[in-house]
Amino acid sequence: MAAVGDYPLAKFHFSVEWGDDFRLDFLEVSGLDFETQVIEYRSGNSKKYNKTKQPGLTKYSDVTLKRGTYQGDFDFFKEWQKTYFFQEGSNTGSLYRRSVYIKLLNENHEPIITWVLENAWPSKVQSASLKADSNEIAIETMILVHEGISILEAK
Numbered sequence: 001m002a003a004v005g006d007y008p009l010a011k012f013h014f015s016v017e018w019g020d021d022f023r024l025d026f027l028e029v030s031g032l033d034f035e036t037q038v039i040e041y042r043s044g045n046s047k048k049y050n051k052t053k054q055p056g057l058t059k060y061s062d063v064t065l066k067r068g069t070y071q072g073d074f075d076f077f078k079e080w081q082k083t084y085f086f087q088e089g090s091n092t093g094s095l096y097r098r099s100v101y102i103k104l105l106n107e108n109h110e111p112i113i114t115w116v117l118e119n120a121w122p123s124k125v126q127s128a129s130l131k132a133d134s135n136e137i138a139i140e141t142m143i144l145v146h147e148g149i150s151i152l153e154a155k
Helices: 075-081
Strands: 014-017 028-030 034-041 052-060 063-068 098-105 111-126 139-145 149-153
Touching: 075 111, 075 139
Parallel strands: none
Antiparallel strands: 014 098, 028 063, 034 052, 063 139, 098 111, 111 139, 111 149
16 A cells, blocks of 8 residues: 555545535536736846846636536526625625635545635636537536635645
8 A cells, every 4th residue: 555645646536615505516626726926126226137026916716616517406506696786795694705615535535635715706607508419418617706725734
């Protein structure tokens, strides 16, 4: 048996936690990346003829969730609909921002790495494209925007 860290992790075994009543069997999760933008600066009286580079703001990509379309399941649309009139904190009590946990699992279904999306909400829902001569599953897509990613180590 290989020791921990002897081989790269497989990417096909994962889970997404988003509330209690939301279907979580996703086909694909992408966009778990972030970068620190670079600030370039050079003062006019600098003796060097180049700019210095320093870290700036952190930029987070939108996260894309894809899943198969199921009869009678309109969860993607309902989640997006909560944001339609930006009703957060109004009389309706709609709270559409939430933490989303994306977990890469090992063969025992235990989390190895957990990405946490902070204040995530759906900005776009895309229904399956329809094609008469196709032999594919209908896939729907949701784009989540968020205010940051943190990574938790499994213990």
